[in-house]
Amino acid sequence: MATCFWWRSCGAPHVRLVLHDRGLCRVAGSWAPGRAPLRTYVPGRGGLPTTLLRTNSFVGGRWIPAAAAFPVLDPASGAELGRVADCGAPEARAAVCAAYEAFCNWRGVSAKERSSLLRKWYDLMIRNKDDLAKIITAESGKPLKEAQGEIMYSALFLEWFSEEARRIYGDIIYTPAKEKRALVLKQPLGVAVVITPWNFPSAMITRKVGAALAAGCTVVVKPAEDTPFSALALAELANQAGIPPGVYNVIPCSQKKAKDVGEALCTDPLVSKISFTGSTATGKILLHHAANSVKRVSMELGGHAPFIVFDSANVDQAVAGAMASKFRNSGQVEKHVSDALSKGATVVTGGKRHQLGKNFFEPTLLSNVTQDMLCSHEETFGPLAPVIKFDSEEEAVAIANATDVGLAGYFYSQDPAQIWRVAEQLEVGMVGVNEGLISSVECPFGGVKQSGLGREGSKYGIDEYLELKYVCFGGL
Numbered sequence: 001m002a003t004c005f006w007w008r009s010c011g012a013p014h015v016r017l018v019l020h021d022r023g024l025c026r027v028a029g030s031w032a033p034g035r036a037p038l039r040t041y042v043p044g045r046g047g048l049p050t051t052l053l054r055t056n057s058f059v060g061g062r063w064i065p066a067a068a069a070f071p072v073l074d075p076a077s078g079a080e081l082g083r084v085a086d087c088g089a090p091e092a093r094a095a096v097c098a099a100y101e102a103f104c105n106w107r108g109v110s111a112k113e114r115s116s117l118l119r120k121w122y123d124l125m126i127r128n129k130d131d132l133a134k135i136i137t138a139e140s141g142k143p144l145k146e147a148q149g150e151i152m153y154s155a156l157f158l159e160w161f162s163e164e165a166r167r168i169y170g171d172i173i174y175t176p177a178k179e180k181r182a183l184v185l186k187q188p189l190g191v192a193v194v195i196t197p198w199n200f201p202s203a204m205i206t207r208k209v210g211a212a213l214a215a216g217c218t219v220v221v222k223p224a225e226d227t228p229f230s231a232l233a234l235a236e237l238a239n240q241a242g243i244p245p246g247v248y249n250v251i252p253c254s255q256k257k258a259k260d261v262g263e264a265l266c267t268d269p270l271v272s273k274i275s276f277t278g279s280t281a282t283g284k285i286l287l288h289h290a291a292n293s294v295k296r297v298s299m300e301l302g303g304h305a306p307f308i309v310f311d312s313a314n315v316d317q318a319v320a321g322a323m324a325s326k327f328r329n330s331g332q333v334e335k336h337v338s339d340a341l342s343k344g345a346t347v348v349t350g351g352k353r354h355q356l357g358k359n360f361f362e363p364t365l366l367s368n369v370t371q372d373m374l375c376s377h378e379e380t381f382g383p384l385a386p387v388i389k390f391d392s393e394e395e396a397v398a399i400a401n402a403t404d405v406g407l408a409g410y411f412y413s414q415d416p417a418q419i420w421r422v423a424e425q426l427e428v429g430m431v432g433v434n435e436g437l438i439s440s441v442e443c444p445f446g447g448v449k450q451s452g453l454g455r456e457g458s459k460y461g462i463d464e465y466l467e468l469k470y471v472c473f474g475g476l
């Protein structure tokens, strides 16, 4: 919390800051140095729960080894956690076939039955939450407490979509023609390909897969190469929950094969939908793939969330919010710091690798930040808070919007008129007003501009996996 006081001193008496930093979701995995002990198990494979630690791919309800395997490392210690099936394009196509076959039955399963299967999966996640959290911590490097939080958050998506599964309604429309009635049906899209990142390996899966399965779609998940164990552990639990073979498939692969596997999945004519969370650059590649066969897409891409503290703000509240939203689960990369320093920024605190070792970076506060610095417009995967001072609301909003991404934005103000104005003017998909933690399964998650397409979670999330069909009844 020491950095908070630095913020006070750098702008006193009225601290006015725009902190450009990574978005609340696109934060990535290691710990926040300076906190309490983070691990309660022996790093490496030895301390992990064997019941859930799967290394084969999961296709058509079966665990299938691949010809090759790739190592998965604990990012904190570098220890090898295990060797996982390295699937290629042929395995990807086989998984799509299995998912398509399963779809032909799954789409006909009643909404109530789909709902109760998702609920069983949720119950199993809760029962196994401690083991799942250990797996997340081991493969992503995030603190155990945060991994436990992620598991609870992830499980809630399964609970939420088990409830939403029973609320997929259509419409009846009265047209000017008396002898006709128009019906709108909502039908599952088909096979959905789900490609996930490493920072929230469990939540990204349940948020997408929960919606897909509730809608009646089947899925093939390609997890990030660093974090395949969470997706595979979830497959084990899906199996135990009785989710039919082929409905949830997982094909892990190494970084080397990601391009080929991604292309095979996203160009397959049996696939109707691509749901991706990751970098904007990869998202654009997948959009190209999708274009050729006109597939539906959901893209949750990079963010660069502004955090604005206006004159009227309760600064203590703002500091707490900044810590909660910005220093949670950050990665450890240092290029943005050196770039900023070379262009005139000043280190207020931190600024170098942490004494804990080369994989850790000190929480860093930079002042005198200008918009030409990389940290002002590129997503920083690290515990870095660059501070830009501003003089007017218009200027703050202009700085916040001067980026081609727009995932989340936060601001602190006690002025009701200003709150309305700024909330409406920020070019983002999600706004936190006097609040740093805004994610919830009940609310729509997603961004505007190059932060993505579509919304996840909430009552809207399920629409991403549904097709509208208009049926006209004549001769009445």
Ligand code: ADP
Pocket: 195, 196, 197, 198, 199, 222, 223, 224, 225, 255, 258, 259, 260, 261, 262, 263, 277, 278, 279, 280, 281, 282, 283, 285
């Ligand atoms: P991050 O910044 O989270 O690492 P990436 O976009 O590199 O974002 O990775 C997110 C996911 O996209 C991972 O599962 C990764 O394997 C996958 N991926 C990376 N490149 C490609 C590609 N060319 N085609 C398909 N998937 C890819």
